[in-house]
Amino acid sequence: TAFSRCGIYKQFVKFYIFNRTKLIMIKRPQSGETEEDILRMQNEFLSQRAKNPKLQPAAQCVKVQKELKKSLFVRNRRKDSEKDVNANAEQPPRNAVLISQVQKEILGEIHEKIVGDVNVQPVENFSDIVLGDIVERKFDAPMLNDKSNVEAVAFPTIERKVLIKPLKTGKSIFASNDAGKKQQFNANVASVPTEVLTKLYGSESVIVNNSQIAEEVHKENLDLLSKMSRDDILAEREKLLNTIDPTLLTLLKKKRQEKLNPPAFIPESSTKVCKDPEKTADPEPMDVTDVLTPSNAAFEIIQQSEAENWVHFDVVETDKLKWMRDVDESAKELKPGEKFEARFDWKGVLLPYSVDAISNRSKPDETASVNDDRDLYLHGDEPHRPGYTLQELFRLARSNVMQQRISAFGAIGGILSIYNQGFYDGVLELPISKIFFLLRFGLDDNTPAVLEVVSRALAYLFYNEADETLLDFIFDNPGCQWQPRLETVDMSADIKELNALESLQNQMRQLQVNDEGNRSLFRSDFEDNENESKTSMSDFQLAETNLMECLLRTNILQRLYFILNTVKPENSSVTSCLKILIRLARTNTDIAGKIVANTDLMHCVFKYFLPDLSHIETNLATPQFYYYPQFLCLKLLRILISQNLGIAVRLMNLQLKQSLINYLSYRADIQDAMIKVQIECLRIVRCLLLLRIDDSLYSSLDSAFYNMLQWHSNYLKFEVGSPYLLRQHASALLMAISSEPCSAKTNRVLSELLSKCCCAWFYRATRNEVTEFSQTTLLSACLHVVTWALQRDEVVYFHEYIVKYLREFLLSASFNKCLSQLITSSVILRKSNDRRYVHTPLPNVGAVLLHENGPQLIIPQAYSVYFLTTLWRLMELQTCQNRNADNKLLVDALMSPSIVASLVEYLTLLTTNLNHYLCSNFYAKIEVKFVYKLLNCVDLLKHFNSAQILQLAYNYLCCLGAEHIQEIEQLFECIIFNTKYLNVSDLALNKWKDVFVSLVQTHYIIVESSNISLSKSSHTNAILSRDWPYFFFKLMLQNFIDNSTQKTTVDFTERDVLEMTLMLVTQLEDSSSNLNIVTPTEELMYAMAAFMGPESEFLSDEIRPLLRKHLLRFYGKYKDYTFEFDKAALGKCTFESLYSLFVDHFQATSYGDELFGSLVLVPMAQKYDSKWRRRMWSDYAPALCYLNCDESLLINGISAYLEPVEEEESLIKSYAHALSTNDVRVGSLPYKIAKYHVEHFRRKSQK
Structure with a gap:
């Protein structure tokens, strides 16, 4: 209520209510009234107020608003x-x-x-x-030390006070009593000489450090002691020792000893004072060393509290002090193979699970580095581990503090940089799609500092530095003008095309291998309309399928244009944006066309990064980003030109030609940045000349070519240690010059200078070691120039070079050493695999190999295959032009014993150690061509027998793609289907050759004139798989699944297929004993497929002997082999699924054929898993009545089916049931097997 809320119950309150005419008094509350009476009074007041609204109480509670204070x-x-x-007011000063x-x-x-x-x-x-200065009071006489004032317990003892009769002095009883004590004390004091006290207690205080105060305090203490007797001093000393804190007493004694006797050391135990048991009933304070370690931050505080006797500090509350303890340096030990959450430093380096304790680091100079790592522990989870997890970095990347965002994005960029180098493969799995979206959102920040780190991290993700660096290095070699297209590859489609089991896989899913290890590399669900599928995908789904398409969907081109044209960051953001554009241009022709179609972006690129050199300073120590030529911008244009002829024409219309002439004609001294610009210009000129876009371009650069070549002739140093960038510039110059059409007019002066340069550089190579890649690149470019001159009939300028300088180099120790490294530097002989599809939505070229000792570049420094390939091409050209004299000099020099030994060893290793997967790598294309040139060298093949040549040719065929169809046809004719190597008639071999050639020719690449380009797919699939002789068996199996009766080919029937395949496989394996076409289990499966033709040709008299011969050969070859029925090959159906179809077909069409039955019995041997026998004797029990064959057709005879004796009771019951129900014929193999095991089981049971 109103009154109760005011708390007025015991007071008498009178309200005076004023009316216009009279004074009304309301009855006040009485002491005996209750709250209900007060409420009644309130209602009366409210009723009166209702009648007269102007009626107001004489007093009321009003909340006064506090005045707002102003500063x-x-x-x-x-x-x-x-x-x-008030302008007219008077202004006070x-x-x-x-x-x-x-x-x-x-x-x-x-x-x-x-x-x-x-x-x-x-x-x-x-x-x-405000207090004034505090002045310490000085006492003329010592203060009384009444021992009754000192208590041993917390509360004083109750004593009866004897009051002294007060004097007539006007003082209080307490003052009079105090004065009496002073008189009593002074009467008992006996004077002690000052010299004795100084000798006993020293001349100064040992506790107080201030000299002036110490002297005064010490003098006061001596005066007090001089007035006390010896008994009083000992009594006061005893009382002081009993009342003072022992810790404080120990501290004071220790301090006195340290000051009086500094060298001496007094143990802590000797400083303890024994207390009187009667007077020290209180327990001793807790020792902090029992609870806290000296390394704890609270240790010193607790010690001080005990020494100074702080209140309530005698108990250590460890729970409240945990926040002050040091981070535990000891972490749990991980078990081998146990996973833990990855943590990274600010550079993106993966940190180990635990680090060595700082105390174990004995070197004092490492303290600074230890302190620098303190910022790696600023996280809550796992405080003993340094570094930050990806989740923590993601959280920091979204922080409101800009420095935290910069640090987080920088760390993520470092992680991606190391990841693309292959150091994190097999160690951790990165959520690439999530990182991409985080970086893409961060790219929308216009702050230059944030934009720099985010764009750099995006460039690390998409622009593979290892790939791009290696592609730039090999570009200046002959035949390396092709650029890889980095499209997302559907590898499953190629496998289906090779094994022709697409229909089988679609209709019978149970036959498809579920390869968990390669699930991320192969897709089996492939929609017909890929564009519609991508449109219906969400952003994250598209990022998990094709990351480049997802990047393009985020309007990255418009964002990059805004950054370059509007934000204009004067930092590395420009470089990062250009790198992202380069990776986009490499993807495919469509994306490259979208880049060029963005007119604003292209005008921005030409305006800011391809300016005229006449208006800028080129020799800057630190080149600027804007209004200065950027070599990455020229590289972007080169990639775009390589994608399509139409794109190249559009770029030429943007005044690209004038920029190239301007940069290449610049003759002043240039720095490294301008050298890179000229290198990229020369590469663009090479691409434009190969595409034959502008015939006047070469003539416009004649003088520039001559001037640059003259400079290299005078100043280029070939030896190791000189700048490799100059050798790279010279190589690019030679390749650009030799890209002119051979029909062009001869430039005699330029040809003479070219010959002079080639002679000089080969002369230096003869007398110096060739160990660097740029050196072999320059020599390869020289050989290409000579080849180009021979095609133009300008051999007169290079005759001396061929017969003298080139021949001397081939005979030199430098070339022998270079060739001796052919095996160790080979790409296709490596046992490792590359990381092209380490993340399938974002493929790379595959410049990094996953070696057991760590990631390695696929092409080492000593790689000489480019030079050897160009050398063989020069000799082939001389042979074609009938220049036998000059060519004989080179062949004789090249066929020296040491060189031949190296080449023979290289070819021998290819027969067994050829890595078919690496043969499809983009960087291995040139070595694949080189092997073909060696196979055509008759002088080398003399060192091999026919079996070795056949095995080498067969292995080499299985790695050739669509761009090597001519090589495949040549090898078919010269080696594979040649009577020198196979014991078959010419008629049959020619027929077989035509069949397989027609199969290969379906892969011919046909390019329209409008789609001419200098780009190829980064992944080349081999046309012929390892088991290509069995290809038509696969088609026959497909016809069986489809229930189709059509012929396998137009001219081949099922009988022809069986005859050709069985004879070809037999001849290939007999001609080369080390040639293994397929594994033994796969060979068994193909033998089963031979009986599954729709026409049942295995029953014909013409094919039956051939099948018997083949099976007997197969059984004898793998007599002691254990087949791996549970292991399936990639791209092939499992044995279990094929066996089910095989047994069903046996029941339907075998008519009890013993050859057919022998294959059915293979998995039923006792050494294999009992599941095969259980399935046959239960699920396929009706087929047992037809199953029988001669014991000679069984692998290892019938004993393999009897021993060891069957012990599984379920099988024994199946055997007994089959015997009792006559499901097996008496005398058949199943009858003998069942009877033997049942009788043996009965004999064992009776015992």
Whole structure:
């Protein structure tokens, strides 16, 4: 209620309510009235007020709003504004304000902030609260030390006080009593000489450090002691020892000993004072060393508290002090193979699970580095581990603090950089799609500092530095003008095409291998309309399928244009944006066309990064980003030109030709940046000349070519240690010059200078070691120039070079050493695999190999295959032009024993150690061509027998793609289907050759004239698989599944297929004993497929002997082999699924054929899993009545089916049931097997 809320119960309250005419008095509450009476009074008042609204109480509670305090500065500003409004008012001088008044107001402000409102005390009296200097009181006489005032317990002992009769002095009883004690004390004091006290207690204090105060305190103590007797001193000493804290006493004694005798060491135990048991009943304080370690931050505080006897600090509350403890340096030990969450430093380096303790680091100079790592522990989870997890970095990347975002994005960029180098493969799995979206959102920030780190991280993700660096290095070699297209490859489609089991896989899913290890590399669900599928995908789904398409969907081209044209960051963001554009251009022709179609972006690129050199300074120590030629911009244009002829034409219309002439004609001294610009210009000129876009381009650059070539002739150093960038520039120059059409007009002066340069550089190569890749690249470019000159009939300028300098180099020790490294530097002989599809939605070229000792570049420094390939091409050209004399000199020099030994060893290793997967790598294309040239060298093949040549040719065929169809046809004719190597008639071999050639020719690449380009797919699939002789068996199996009766080929029937396949496989394996076409289990499966033709040709008299011969050969070859029925090959159906179809077909069409039955019995041998026998004797029990064959057709005879004796009871029951129900014929193999095991089981049971 109103009154109860005010708390008025015991007071008498009188309300006077005034009316216009009379005074009304309401009865006041009485002491005996209750709350209900008070409520009744309230209602009466409210009723009266309802009648007269103007009726008001004499007193009421009103909440007074506190006046808002204003600071001194606000009040001054208001005063100034009021003065400005009244312009006519008289302005008081500024110095009229008293300084003391201002000080008081400021002090009032400070006081208000600390203790509250200033209005509690007037500001004028505020100075009264300021304390003056505190002066310590000095006593003329020592203070009384009444032992009754010292207690041994917390509370004083109750004693009866004997009051002294007060004197007539006007003092109080307490003062009189105190004065009496002083008189009594002075009467008992016996004087002690000062010299004795100084000798006993020293001349100065050992506790107080201040010299002046120490002297006064020490003098006062001596005066006090001089007035005390010896008994009193000992009594006071005993009382002091009993009452003082032992810890403090120990501290004081230790301090005294250290000051008096510094060298001496007094143990802590000797400083303890034994207390009187009667007077020390209290327990000793807790020793902090029992609870806290000295390394704990609270240890020192607790010690101080005990020494000074702080209140309530005698108990250590460890739970409240945990936050002060040091981070535990010891972490749990991980078990081998146990996973843990990855943590990274700010550079993206993966940190180990635990680090060595800092105390174990003995080197003092490492302290600084240890302290620098403190920022790696600023996280809550796992405080003992340094570094940050990806989740923590993601959280920091979204922080409101810009420096935290920069650090997080920088760490993520470092992680991606190391990841693309292959160091994290097999160690951790990165969520690439999530990282991509985080970086793409961060790219929308226009802050230059944030934009720099985010764009760099995006460039690390998409622009593979290893790939791009290696592609730039090999570009200046002959035949390396092709650029890889990095499209997302559907590898499953190629496998289906090779094994022709697409229909089988679609209709019978149970036959498809579920390869968990390669699930990320192969897709089996492939929609017909891929574009519609991509459109219906969400952003994250598209990122998990094709990351480049997802990047393009985020309007990355418009964002990059805005950054380059509007934001204009003067930092590495420009470089990162250009790298992202380069990776987009490499993807495919469609994306490259979208880049060129963005007119604003292209004009921005030409305006800011391809300016005219006449208006800029090129020799800057640190080149600027804008209005300065950027070699990455020229590289972007080169990639775009390589994608399509139409794109190249559009770029030429943007005045690209004028920029190239301007940069290549620049003759002043240039720095590294301009050298890179000229290298990229020369590469673009090479591409334009190969595409035959502008016939006048070459003539416009004649003088520039001559000047640059003249400079290299005079100043280029070929030896190791000289700048490799200059050798790279010279190689690019030679390749650009030799890209002119052979029908062009001869330039005699330029040809002579070319010959001079080639002679000089080969002369230096003869007398120096060739160990660097740029050196072999320059030699390859020289050989290509000579080949180009021979095609133009300019051999007269290079005759001396061929017969003298080139021949001397081939005979030199430098070339022998270079060739001796052919095996160790070979790409296709490596046992490792590349990381092209380490993340399928974002493929790379495959420049990094996953070696057991760590990631390695696929092409080492000593790689000489480019040079050898160009050398063989020169010799082939001389042979075609009938220049036998010059060619004989080169062949004789090349066929020296040491060189031949190296080449023979290289070819021998290819027969067994050829890596078919690496043969499809983009960087291995040139070595695949080189092997073909060696196979055509008759002088080398003389060192091999026919079996070795056949095996080498067969292995080499299985790695050739669509661009090597001519090589495949040549090898078919010369080696594979040649009577020199196979014991078959010419008629049959020619027929077989035509069949397989027609199969290969379906892969011919046909390019329209409008789609001419200098790009190829980065992944080349082999046309012929390892088991290509069995190809038509696969088609026959497909016809069986489809229930189709059509012929396998137009001219081949099922009988022809069986005859050709069985004879070809037999001849190939007999001609080369080391040639293994397929594994033994796969060969068994193909033998089963021979009986599954739709026409049942295995029953014909012409094919039956051939099948018997083949099976007997197969059984004899793998007599002691254990087939792997549970292991399936990639791209092939499992044995279990094929066996089910095979047994069903046996019941339907075998007519009890013993050859057919022998294959059915293979998995039923006792050494294999009992599941095969259980399935046959239960699920396929009806087929047992037809199953029988001669014991000679069984692998290892019938004993393999009898021993060891069957022990599984379920099988014994199946055997007994089949015997009792006559499901097996008496005398058949199943009958003998069942009877033997049942009888043996009965004999064993009877025992």
